[in-house]
Amino acid sequence: MAERCFLIVNPTSGSYSQQKIERVMTALRGHGLIPELMLTGSAADAPLFARRICAEEAEPFIVAGGGDGTINGVVNGLVPGRATLGVLPFGTANVLARELNIKSVDDAVQKLVRGGTRRLQIGLIEARGERKYFFLMAGIGFDGAVVENVRLGEKKIIGKGAYLLSALRTLAAWDRQKLEIKVDGRVVECHGAVVCNGAKYGGDFVLAPAADIFTPGFQVLCVRGGKRWTYLKLALDMVAGRPPQGKDIAVFPARELEISGNKAIQVDGDYYCHAPVRITAVEDFVRVIV
Numbered sequence: 001m002a003e004r005c006f007l008i009v010n011p012t013s014g015s016y017s018q019q020k021i022e023r024v025m026t027a028l029r030g031h032g033l034i035p036e037l038m039l040t041g042s043a044a045d046a047p048l049f050a051r052r053i054c055a056e057e058a059e060p061f062i063v064a065g066g067g068d069g070t071i072n073g074v075v076n077g078l079v080p081g082r083a084t085l086g087v088l089p090f091g092t093a094n095v096l097a098r099e100l101n102i103k104s105v106d107d108a109v110q111k112l113v114r115g116g117t118r119r120l121q122i123g124l125i126e127a128r129g130e131r132k133y134f135f136l137m138a139g140i141g142f143d144g145a146v147v148e149n150v151r152l153g154e155k156k157i158i159g160k161g162a163y164l165l166s167a168l169r170t171l172a173a174w175d176r177q178k179l180e181i182k183v184d185g186r187v188v189e190c191h192g193a194v195v196c197n198g199a200k201y202g203g204d205f206v207l208a209p210a211a212d213i214f215t216p217g218f219q220v221l222c223v224r225g226g227k228r229w230t231y232l233k234l235a236l237d238m239v240a241g242r243p244p245q246g247k248d249i250a251v252f253p254a255r256e257l258e259i260s261g262n263k264a265i266q267v268d269g270d271y272y273c274h275a276p277v278r279i280t281a282v283e284d285f286v287r288v289i290v
C-alpha cells in the first residue's frame, strides 16, 4: 500500500515557492507516496495541523516545509515517540536541515523517498505552567534579548538585517545582571548561556562542536563575565570556524537545568519568554528522516 505523507508547509518562509512545492509533490507521487499538502495560514497552524494528524493517524508521517520556526511549530504538535518527521528546507537559515545534512530541496525529496530514519533528541522548556519543545537551542540573555527586541517594521523592510540593528540596540543598552544555572546539584553563575541540542547556530556556524541532535542531553555554553567584548569575540570565533574559547567561556554537558533571574530567552530562533525556566532533555522524541 502506498504511504500517505502530510506536508505542513509555510508559504511565507524565506525560500518557499509554489513551483518548488509542486516539484516536490510530483516527485513524491512518482515514487509511490501520497502527499497531502497543508499550507499554514498563520504561525498557529503548524502545531494545530500536526496535532490533528497525530490524533487521526496510527503511524503519522509528517513533513515540515519551511524554516526552523515552522519545523518548531510542527514538532510542538507531535505526540512524543509516535511520528516520523521529514524536513523540506524552505526557510532562510534552515539550521535543522543543515544538522540533518540536507543539502537542497531535491536532496530532501530523495531522503523522504528512501525513508531512512534516526531518533531525534530534543529539549523541553517549561515556564509558569507553559511548555515548549526545541531541537536546536535555547539562548538565555544576549541572544534572547536580540530576538525579543527585533522590530517587526524593520524586519519587513530589511529582513535579517533587523537582527543586526537589534543586536546594536542590545549592546548599547547593556544588561549587567547575572543569572544562575542549577545543574546536577551545583550552581553556575554567568551572564548569559546557550543550551545547545545541536552543534550549529544561525546557519552553518558551529557554536557547540560536541552537541549532537541524535545524542541525549545538551552542551551548555556559559558566558561568565558580563563584558560585551566576550560576546563579540564569541561571534567572531564562530564565524571564523574556531571553537568557543577564552577564560570567560565555559562549556559543560547537562540533561536538566534550572535557570533563575529574568533574562529573555529565545528557542530555535524565536523569542519565547523570560526566565526563570526549567529545561530538560527528552529522548527519542520522533523518528526523523535522514
Ligand SMILES: Nc1ncnc2c1ncn2[C@@H]1O[C@H](COP(=O)(O)OP(=O)(O)OP(=O)(O)O)[C@@H](O)[C@H]1O
Residues within 6 Å of the ligand: 010, 011, 012, 013, 014, 015, 040, 041, 042, 043, 044, 046, 065, 066, 067, 068, 069, 070, 071, 073, 090, 091, 092, 093, 094, 095, 269, 270
Ligand atoms: N502562513 C503564515 N503566515 C505568517 N507566518 C507564518 C505562517 N506560517 C508559519 N509562520 C511563522 O513564520 C515564522 C518564520 O517562518 P520560517 O521559520 O518557516 O521561515 P524563515 O524565518 O524564512 O526560516 P529560518 O527559520 O530557517 O530562518 C515561523 O515562526 C512560523 O511560525
